[in-house]
Amino acid sequence: MKLVVVGGVAGGASAAARVRRLDPKAEVIMFERGEHVSFSNCALPYHLSGIVANSDSLVLMNPTSFRKSHDIDARVNSEVIAIDRANKKVTVKNTLTGETYEESYDKLVLAPGANPILPGSIRGIDRENVFAIRNVTDIRALKAYLDREEVRRVAVVGGGFIGIETAENLCQAGKQVTLIEGADQIMAPFDYDMVQILHKELDDHGIQLHLSSTLTAIEEGHVKAMKAGEEITLEADAVIMAIGVAPETSLARACGLEIGQTRGIKVNHNYQTSDPDIYAVGDAVELYSALTHKPGRLALAGPAQRQARAAADHIYGKHHNNRGYIGSSCIRVFSQNAASTGLNEKMAAAAGYQFDSVTVIPPDKVGLMPDSHYMLFKLIFEVPTGRILGAQAIGKGAVDKRVDVIAAMITMGADLEDLKELELCYSPVFGTAKDVVNQAALVALNVLYGRFRQVHVSQVRSLVESGAYIVDVREPGEYANGHLNGSHNIPLSQLRQRMDEIPTDRPVYLHCRSSQRSYYAICCLQGNGFDNLVNISGSYLGISLYEYFNDKAQGRTPILDKYNFN
16 A cells, blocks of 8 residues: 655654554655654744754654654655546655656545635735744744844734744743734633733733734834724834634645535545545644534644544544544643633534533642642533533643543533542642532532522623622731722621621622632521522632733723732
């Protein structure tokens, strides 16, 4: 059997290596149009700060090592420019010499990846100081330009994974960084309420964050963007475009392969294209969402490797259980770690789910530990089934661990009762006896079963501005260090003696630092005949994190007398 693979890195290289393991006698040829066939594309931004000091270390394997280790013929600077499906041949162009030749195949795997989006409508997009990050060659060119003494101010366009990681590394390299994002938030996998802590983190580190802003022109020493209907000018010696990627489908389209609804190459359960002898994997393909039951795309290395293995297995008659993707990812933003899996609220609404969510802010490990910090954890679930739909976590600790747990639960079709009973590892240096995810499940079950009502942090401003009766059950010293304007301080420790101060003819909204003590207060009051009680999810810490950047960026009148992030 002769296998030809178009494209290397995660998808193509994994497919080639898997075929070699299944068939030691197969002829395997892999074409890569760039100069590197296997590199760590996820680590590219970390070369800008020197965390990855030598760009050579980004290259994982070269053609010689592929030949010696796996007997795979990896050919770099070799672009496949045409596919002859009838005669099962590809035309290859040597990008250094321009020469072309044909190569036959029995099976063909396409892993061309995706291309950075560079809108031609942006004036000056073709200037020499404009860069995109796709491979090692790109990052070397960018680093060389940034190392010029006169390049001090950098505009990063796009607030997704590459944009945020690039901005962070540029900041650590001593550059003045401006981040321009077209949406009203960075990091689309996270809900608006959760992402405010990341907005604050960028702002705290001196990054100028311009949301709801669209780049229109790149000129000498500055860029122009539209923000709130007005044109703004921002200083920039270099511009990095990271507004997203588009699947590379030109080769597939040219040879008549079917393209899916999301503009990716359409594949079946086994990653076969509309031609049964041609497979496609990675960023270029259209996938199936296990949660929305609709086609989608997912540009991540882990899923690409699994797709490659499944395609290679099917070539040799081996089958697999394709459950679709759920979408799990993580990122570090300076001191904050962030992770998400499954659906956020916007996605769940678009998919037609009836759902609710809870937000808890417990410590990520026992509070006696010197490195204990709060973790903002949001759990999204279907109503009334309690089926788990998604989760997001942000904090200085092991957020990826908690979200990985939820990813596993979603994959297994688990609900809140399953999560409540989940037995996890515990030690004071790693977590708490009732882990973050268990606690979120307990709170969610209380909401699902109607044991108490809640409002989210996004609703608190309207409550304060409308004069709602809000009870802060923290201790007087905590209240003095920051509180909601117009709130009433009735500490939990004094609640039983001061119940007569709480009205019964109007809704009463309770909060504390993290919603735990206010829940205890609600239980106490409900047991004493109060029935018009509402817990504020996220409580004072969550409100501070939610309001801070919005107040600063939009010039709003604060609803808190002090922000408190402890």
